[in-house]
Amino acid sequence: MNIISLLDTLSVLMSLAAILIIIMDRKSRFPKDVKYFFIFLIFIIVIYNLLNTLEWFIVNRELSREIDIYGDFLGILIPTLWGFFFYIFLGEISDREIRESREKYRLLIETSSDWVWELDQNGSYSYSSPKVQSLLGYKPEEVMGKKPFHFMPPDEAERVEAIIRVAMQSKKPLKGMVNLNRHKDGHLVVLETGAEPFFDEQGEYLGYRGINRDITESKRAHRELRESELRYRVIARERAILLEIAVAISRSFNLNEILHSVAEKILELTGTDIASIILLDENRNLTMVSLVGLDRESKIIKIAQKDLAEGRTSFLKKMLKIKKPKLLHSYKELKTNFTLFEQIKSLKLKSTVFFPIKSHKGTVGIGTLSSKSYHELNPNESQMLESVGNTIGIAVENSRLYETLKKVNVGLEKMVLDRTKELDQARLNALSMALDIKEAYKKLKKTQKKLLQSERLAVIGRMAAMVSHELKNPLAGMKISTYYLKHLLKGKDRKVETILRNINKEIDRSSNIISDILTLSRGFVLNKSTVDVNSLIEEVLSSIKKKMNFFDITIKLRLSKLPKVRADKDKLTQVFINLIVNAREAMAGGGHLTIHTMMKNNKVEIAVTDTGVGISPDKMKKVFEPFFSDKVKGTGLGLTLVNEIIRKHKGHVKVKSKVGQGTTFLIQLPLND
């Protein structure tokens, strides 16, 4: 063998050595693919060199000598260089890469806000990022080698150890494990841990790697949130009960009912045992008391006592002065006051809250809440009781107002009733007045008619008066003229004298008619005096007998005793004249004339009866009408006048007649009017 062959062998050995180095790269500095690549390359070189060596034994030496030389040279050099290059240079590179990578991770770990750590199989810190200092105050060096429990309070350590042990046994990861730790300076820190076990390439458990996050603030925030939630819930519940109280108040105006239900609700709300409400009436005296609660046998009691005995109220009166709810722990004083309520005498009340019941008028009462157990009064409860007190105050005022309104309403109702009665009465009055008015109107109409009539009559009367006056003058002229004519004749011509006499009679008749018309139309006024009817009749009769012929008439006078009458003598005279003359003229061929006077029904009755021609029934109705007479003589107004005169005396004229037998005129005169 020569040197070259020796070198060849050396190169092979070196290559193999290189390979071994690579394979034995336990520190895994090189990436796997790079490793395999180089292994492959070296392997090829090795093969090449082997082949070379073999070749020396089997192949043509000549040809192979050249190749061999170079080949051998290269075969030695290359692996050698390769090896060095490989080992140093690439190692360097990979070393650098590793360093860079490590640096990157280190930076990442150190800049993270979380504390990154590593625990070994024993559970001791084998690595700790610098963050630990800001979390727990310890430097990483101080942490190393210690177990996590070292930094926890004892109870917490126990708890956490148990958890970790379980996790380690089952090689399970830890997620979101909250643990309490103590900072170097003593304060508590809440950390949240997330960790995972890690293994070597053989799967051997090496420890845990994880991060710890400081959630103290977050935790606090959470707790505060929970607390505030709790508070809110409490407030909400309180509000609900207050609302229930408000509803209870609004449902009824009966103060008793209200106070009972309110007391019950307050008990529920506060979890106390006895609630009571004591009110002042309008005169500032303690009055209505409502008590609700459980007695010794835990039976529900409800009392409403209207009046409190004077002597035991001094304490309560003192309590009336408080402005805000006040808590007292002495039950002795209270017991004194509550001896009024027999049932609860035996209860030992440890704490009692007094809260004022206020309305816009000021304090109207106090409420009490007593408990058998010890209670404290927190601001929230105090505020709530104030609210309750105000609400009860409102209810009291409302109830009282309602009572007042009821009274007013009753008063009003009464007023309305009275007024309605008044109105009804007024209506009735108005109705009757209306009727009266109607009546009055009717009367007025009648009167108007009468007035019109009388006016008409007055006009007619005036006319008649004028006319008659106008007529009387020519009549006078005529009468005087006929007289003169008669005188001139001096009895020479009987016939002419007769005619003149007739003319004279006619003139007289005309004059009489005119006079009668005048009398009637004038609406004469009675000139009354006391008249003896009987003697007047006798007078008239004798007077007429002088002027008229009564020889063929038998006159019978039946004159009873009569009291004197208030009447117009002249007018009555005329009446009798007319009746007697009529009677005479009705009995043309003689007859009987009877005049009867008597008293009947406090009235003077005069009956003038003749046995003359009579009046037929159809003419009877019109017998008093003017100018109705079928007589030639007379004015035709005689009976009209009689009727008018008697009517004016407030009397009546009646006629009874039978044709061929006779007629009776009956006059009725009242004594006085």
Place this chain on the structure above:
Amino acid sequence: MGKSKKNKIPMKKTVLVIDDEQVTCEMLGAILKEINFNVITAGKGKEGIKKAKGEYLDVAIIDVKLPGINGVETYKILQKAHPEMKGIMITAFYEKKIIKKALDYGAITCLYKPFDVDELISLIKEIVSEKR
């Protein structure tokens, strides 16, 4: 107050008739003349008073209703001027008050038209016979 020839009383009786009705005046006048009376007629009060001035009047027949001064006033004046005169009122109207006034002034009576002439004549004769 006029000058009256009171010293000389005439033998014939004088009647004064005052009426605004001409017929009445004329006829009355004629009738009275027939029975030997002196008659003075007038249709108005003033006229009558004037005509009667200075005359001796026995009777005056005066209508109540006259144009101008009414009958009652006329009578009053005449009665004053002729104290010896006796007055008779005649009227177509029945007016109580006026007639009462006349009677108060001294009139004898009041006759209503159309009056009975005989009644008037006998009354006049009565008056005249009484006086003298």
